[in-house]
Amino acid sequence: MNRRTLLALLTGAVVISVAQAPLPAHADALATIEKSKVIRIAVPQDFPPFGSVGADMAPKGYDVDVAKLIAAKLGAKLEIVPVTSANRIPYLQTNKVDLVISSLGKNAEREKVIDFSVAYAPFFNGVFAPADVKVSKIEDIAGKSIGVTRGSVEDLELSKVAPADTSIKRYEDNNGTISAFLSGQVELVATGNVVAAAILERNPPKRPEIKFLIKNSPCFIGMNKNEPALLAKVNEIITAAKADGALGAISEKWLGAKLPTDL
């Protein structure tokens, strides 16, 4: 090969090997937030009632209200960063956001890479389908197609317990999953119970009626590991909000029900 190609390849190799060096550590997140008075929180935009946009393009939802509560208690300006189920943990890992409040469920694999606060919202994952699809337990979905959002708790749980000949279709975000179900590309959909309720309210062409529940997986706030000060502060704010009724009010507003006592 000629000299220019060789030079290009060498430069590429050097850049790649330099990029492999471990990144330097950064300052304590809570201290940074308190000093800069800005907190960046990731919320969903495609998952009503937890996060969606109104006609005025302003984010609204359960998670958005909790984000505003935390920012107010920390005395910091809230910067909302919209994310999808697939990229919310990478956004946290690459320090694009300080907290993830995005109907995030807790499981062992996620525990290895991020930390979770105490629970702030109830959430049940289930399988939904129109009335004429006869499914009542996990074995019944054999041979059928089911849509899930990649990387969500439904995806992980379903991949563990679904029969081998189920066709699991993983979409990049909730929009894709819901579009696939509504257009009939998949027969069933696995999502949250309140999300299915929100869809039913809008009189859709295919009605996602509950067939069975997969897991009771409440929502937790996600943050990077090794941030004990931030974790303690967020837990303190959530526990106080449960005690003084602020969280209960958010639950009544968005889920139409009181907070469960065992949350």
Next chain:
Amino acid sequence: MTYVFDYEWVFEYWPVLLKGIGITVELTLVGGVLGISLGVFCAWVRSLGPTWARPVVTAYVEMIRNTPFLIQLFFIFFGLPALGVRMTELQAANLAMVINLGAYSCEIVRAGIQATHAGQFEAGASLGMSRIQTFWYVVLVPALQRIWPALSSQVVIVMLGSAAVSQIAAEDLTFAANFIQSRTFRAFEAYFVSTLIYLALAITLRQLLRGLGWTLFPKRTVR
């Protein structure tokens, strides 16, 4: 917080990667062959074909060239079922790629056809060649020879654009990378490996197309 790179997790999922590579290669092959055939047909219609058909083909070409591939894909997969046309994600992906490459290659091949000197048609007729023979030997093959580098570039562009089919859950290489990232939380390793694989596939495809050009058009005067 330090980030330590760890590639072992990525290789645990090599069946997913392999399937992704297979799907991407299949999409490129089918899309390439059928897309170029469609492109040649449309180019013929627009330059030498029946006048009544030209507005139809022009509308198709302009609509595809002036809209994003992702929107075309979503329309075929999520939109058509409302009209009763439902297909699997692989069928939708293949169809979208053929339609997309068809439109772009129509314009590329048409440029090659229109660069044919008017005297060539007369020369063919004077040798007693039928219209079909004239089109094939005198117009089309030299035209393809002329535009071969541009056409192979377009095929590689469409191959790289096939990454969009991961959005409709077609399990191509991009889907494999996303899947590995969602299970291992190792975004850098997963995407770095898939980038290298795409690079290797694109370079291989370019070389294959160059070789194909030399085999099909041995009398090329311009290399």
